[in-house]
Amino acid sequence: MVFSSSDHASQLVAGEIADLIKNKKDKGENCVLGLATGSSPINVYAELVRLHKEEGLSFENVISFNLDEYWPMDEDNVQSYHYFMHEHLFNHINIKPENINIPNGKIPQEKIIEYCLAYEAKIKDVGGLDFQLLGIGRTGHIGFNEPGSHYNSGTRMITLDHLTRADAAPSFHGISNVPKKAITMGISTVRSARRIVLLAWGQNKAEVIKETIEGEVSPSVPATYLQKHKNTSFILDTGAASEL
Ligand code: GLP
Numbered sequence: 001m002v003f004s005s006s007d008h009a010s011q012l013v014a015g016e017i018a019d020l021i022k023n024k025k026d027k028g029e030n031c032v033l034g035l036a037t038g039s040s041p042i043n044v045y046a047e048l049v050r051l052h053k054e055e056g057l058s059f060e061n062v063i064s065f066n067l068d069e070y071w072p073m074d075e076d077n078v079q080s081y082h083y084f085m086h087e088h089l090f091n092h093i094n095i096k097p098e099n100i101n102i103p104n105g106k107i108p109q110e111k112i113i114e115y116c117l118a119y120e121a122k123i124k125d126v127g128g129l130d131f132q133l134l135g136i137g138r139t140g141h142i143g144f145n146e147p148g149s150h151y152n153s154g155t156r157m158i159t160l161d162h163l164t165r166a167d168a169a170p171s172f173h174g175i176s177n178v179p180k181k182a183i184t185m186g187i188s189t190v191r192s193a194r195r196i197v198l199l200a201w202g203q204n205k206a207e208v209i210k211e212t213i214e215g216e217v218s219p220s221v222p223a224t225y226l227q228k229h230k231n232t233s234f235i236l237d238t239g240a241a242s243e244l
Contacts, residue, residue, distance in 0.1 A: 001233060002241040006201040007043055009235050013133070013197055014047035018057050020131055020195075025061045032123070033064045034132035034190070035089075036143075037081040040199040041133055045089040052093045059095040063126050065119075066102040067134070067143035068184040071112075071157060073105030079172055080105060103155070103183040112183070116155040120189060132193035136200050139163050140208050140221030144184035149222045153186035187225050196232040198223070200240040209236060210243040 003009035024031040051057040075082035107115045139161045169175040212223040
């Protein structure tokens with residue numbers, strides 16, 4: 001779907017998430033959300049905070065799993081996704097702290113495989129992802145699943161692409177400060193979500209959005225795997241949709 005304003009589109013996406021949370025609550029069930037970082041979801045989170053503060057939307061039944069985190073990364077570092085999520089969402093809503101899951105950027109290297117398997121298992125234990133919010137990187141990554149990621153990949157450590165590190169450089173005051181690795185949910189983790197919404201705003205995403213939606217399904221643009229998911233929406237502004 002293409003919108004003239006990303007603000008309006010973000011409000012609609014937040015509204016869908018809010019309705020899901022409420023429907024699950026009415027059934028006495030938890031709502032399991034897969035959450036993304038980056039600039040794209042910021043207004044979705046702002047609207048969810050507004051719905052909490054002004055309309056009493058409760059997050060008491062929400063369990064969240066973030067897609068990714070840089071490695072190595074301290075959680076209180078301002079560049080961490082842990083910091084980002086608290087700043088934009090978790091500090092302003094009533095989610096239970098024990099229901100927040102974000103990959104740990106300080107996990108020692110020798111424990112990473114075990115840690116990633118446990119992250120994956122925890123998602124399954126709570127019933128799987130009801131909803132997965134995604135942005136997209138210019139390499140075609142979702143989460144940090146860079147080109148080459150396998151269709152059946154699970155949560156794991158990956159090496160970041162040069163372009164991804166270059167795009168992140170301004171917020172790290174230079175590319176040399178951008179971590180070379182990250183922990184990310186895998187393509188199979190994302191695909192397991194019962195509903196997926198990918199957000200893309202602006203002309204600089206137009207090329208990768210064209211490849212994602214119109215290109216052949218291929219590991220060289222991991223977002224193309226979403227073409228095989230039955231319940232995915234691509235929410236775009238006119239800039240991001242300009243090459244379709
Ligand atoms: C990072 C994140 C992705 C995100 C991407 C795009 O690489 N790991 O999950 O989708 O950035 O970011 P933005 O929304 O700022 O364009």
